[in-house]
Amino acid sequence: GNSVTQMEGPVTLSEEAFLTINCTYTATGYPSLFWYVQYPGEGLQLLLKATKADDKGSNKGFEATYRKETTSFHLEKGSVQVSDSAVYFCALFPFSGGSNYKLTFGKGTLLTVNP
Amino acid sequence: DSGVTQTPKHLITATGQRVTLRCSPRSGDLSVYWYQQSLDQGLQFLIQYYNGEERAKGNILERFSAQQFPDLHSELNLSSLELGDSALYFCASSPKGGYGYTFGSGTRLTVV
Numbered sequence: 312g313n314s315v316t317q318m319e320g321p322v323t324l325s326e327e328a329f330l331t332i333n334c335t336y337t338a339t340g341y342p343s344l345f346w347y348v349q350y351p352g353e354g355l356q357l358l359l360k361a362t363k364a365d366d367k368g369s370n371k372g373f374e375a376t377y378r379k380e381t382t383s384f385h386l387e388k389g390s391v392q393v394s395d396s397a398v399y400f401c402a403l404f405p406f407s408g409g410s411n412y413k414l415t416f417g418k419g420t421l422l423t424v425n426p
Numbered sequence: 427d428s429g430v431t432q433t434p435k436h437l438i439t440a441t442g443q444r445v446t447l448r449c450s451p452r453s454g455d456l457s458v459y460w461y462q463q464s465l466d467q468g469l470q471f472l473i474q475y476y477n478g479e480e481r482a483k484g485n486i487l488e489r490f491s492a493q494q495f496p497d498l499h500s501e502l503n504l505s506s507l508e509l510g511d512s513a514l515y516f517c518a519s520s521p522k523g524g525y526g527y528t529f530g531s532g533t534r535l536t537v538v
Binding site: 400416417418 | 428430459468469471474482484516518527528529530531532
């Protein structure tokens with residue numbers, strides 16, 4: 312079946328530090344890949360996405376590149392801010408769809424950015 | 427506002443009780459998904475409905491059930507509640523074809 316593995320947290324950084332959160336996946340075919348963010352007390356919001364190999368998703372300074380050869384979709388940001396403190400989820404949407412349209416999530420990584 | 431509305435936002439109830447969580451999907455979306463988020467299990471897919479019909483089932487307990495009504499809103503019924511059912515329950519919706527989830531802000535259930 313499909314699965315997503317992301318790095319264990321929590322991750323604690325100082326403001327303006329470089330961020331990497333690793334994500335690898337297992338799936339058949341060519342899934343779409345996503346990063347979602349959950350701020351304290353809120354639901355999940357789509358941060359960025361990529362639908363095919365070598366696509367780069369980007370939003371709010373965050374980037375992730377769909378690497379089929381390494382089955383990875385690592386999240387990066389060059390300079391984090393306190394406001395980026397949240398839980399980040401990597402997710403996979405199966406290519407085939409069919410009757411199984413559900414997103415498969417990783418366990419989430421808690422990021423705390425200190426001033 | 428994401429367009430997906432979940433009520434109530436918070437719910438506190440006793441063990442053995444039954445509760446109903448409600449979700450109104452974003453306008454035009456035909457699919458509704460329910461997820462459970464707990465500290466130890468992360469985000470677990472429970473069930474999906476598409477235009478009133480059950481489409482996929484995940485790790486949903488037999489004590490839990492759901493349905494989607496003709497107006498496309500959905501309800502998740504949790505019965506014989508146990509302490510371990512305490513969690514955040516999220517609803518998400520997507521258009522026909524399943525691509526492009528939008529999540530609600532969740533219902534926090536506390537079983538005491």
